[in-house]
Amino acid sequence: xxxxxxxxxxxxxxxxxxxxxxxxxxxxxxxxxxxxxxxxxxxxxxxxxxxxxxxxxxxxxxxxxxxxxxxxxxxxxxxxxxxxxxxxxxxxxxxxxxxxxxxxxxxxxxxxxxxxxxxxxxxxxxxxxxxxxxxxxxxxxxxxxxxxxxxxxxxxxxxxxxxxxxxxxxxxxxxxxxxxxxxxxxxxxxxxxxxxxxxxxxxx
Numbered sequence: 001x002x003x004x005x006x007x008x009x010x011x012x013x014x015x016x017x018x019x020x021x022x023x024x025x026x027x028x029x030x031x032x033x034x035x036x037x038x039x040x041x042x043x044x045x046x047x048x049x050x051x052x053x054x055x056x057x058x059x060x061x062x063x064x065x066x067x068x069x070x071x072x073x074x075x076x077x078x079x080x081x082x083x084x085x086x087x088x089x090x091x092x093x094x095x096x097x098x099x100x101x102x103x104x105x106x107x108x109x110x111x112x113x114x115x116x117x118x119x120x121x122x123x124x125x126x127x128x129x130x131x132x133x134x135x136x137x138x139x140x141x142x143x144x145x146x147x148x149x150x151x152x153x154x155x156x157x158x159x160x161x162x163x164x165x166x167x168x169x170x171x172x173x174x175x176x177x178x179x180x181x182x183x184x185x186x187x188x189x190x191x192x193x194x195x196x197x198x199x200x201x202x203x204x
Contacts, residue, residue, distance in 0.1 A: 002168045003156055006032075006127060011172060013130035019168040020134035023048075027167035028055055030155050033067070034125040035096040035180040035197040036143045037155045039166060040067070043077065043140035049110040055164040056145050063112060064142045065098050065119030065180075069132045074120055077104050077138050085185035094124035096197035100184040111140055117186050127170055147177040 002018055019029045026048040029040045039055055041048040043066055053060055066077045071089055074081065078101035085099055103111075103118035112118050121141070123129065132139055144158050152174035159169050181198035184191040192200065 001159060001165050004168060004170050006170060006172050008172045011127050013126055016127065016130055016170055017134055019131055019170055020136075022167035023131075023135050023139065025167070026051075028052055028164065029131070030144060030159050030166045030169040030171075031128060031131055031139075031141070032125065032155070032170060032172045032175060033096075033121075033123050033128050033141070033180075034094075036147060036177050037153050037158070037175060038141040038143055039162075040131070040139045040141045042135075043107060043111045043138060046108040046110050049108060049140060051164050052140065052142060053110070055162045055166070056142050057163065058142065058145075060110070061113050061115075062142075063115055063117065063119060064140050065121050066111075066138045067121045067123055067128055067132060067141050068138045069129060070122060073138060074101075074122075077107060077118055078102060078120055079104050082185055082188075084190055088183070088185070088190075089122070092198065092200075093122035094129075095122070096124070096178075096180045097121065097200075098180045098182045100182065100186055100193070102186055117184075119182065121180065127172070131170070143177075143179060149177055149179070151177055153177050
C-alpha cells in the first residue's frame, strides 16, 4: 500500500500520479474529498467495482456515487437530466453535494447497485480534481468504512483494516467525518435524502 502524504492547505497534487495509474490498473485508491475520505475506483471496471464493495463491506444493493470534473462530464454517467437538477448543479457545484440522477446505461450494473439511478458529485477539492484529471474521466466513490459523523478519520489506519487494501492512500491527515448533502432529482418535486456538509435552500 503506497501512502502519499499531502499538505492539508496546499496539497502537492503533482505527486498523486501513482493513484491515477492504480485506478487505470483496476485497483482501489483512498482519496480525501470536501466531505469525507472515500474509496475510489474506475466505474467502468466491473471487477474493480466489486472490489470496492468488498473493501467497504457493503451490500451490493447499495448505491455508490461518481465524482466528475465538471458539469459537462456528467453526461458520461447520467442521462435525461431534468432542468431542476441542472439549475441546482450549476449554482451549487463544485461542492459537498451528491445529486441522484438516472444512470447512464453504459455504467456496469454493479456501479449502481442494480438500480436505475446514480449519485453524482463535482467535488470542491484540489486532490479530487487532480485525480479525476489525471485518470481522464469520472471516478466511482463510496465513503470509507467505519466512520462516525463528527469524529476524525485516520485514512491510513482504516485502509490497513479493509478486507481489500487500496493500492494508494492520498493522505491529508485526520479529517472530520461529515457526509455530503444528498438530493434526489429523479422524483418530482426533488427530495432531500440527507442533509450533510453542503447547505441547501431548496427545501426551506
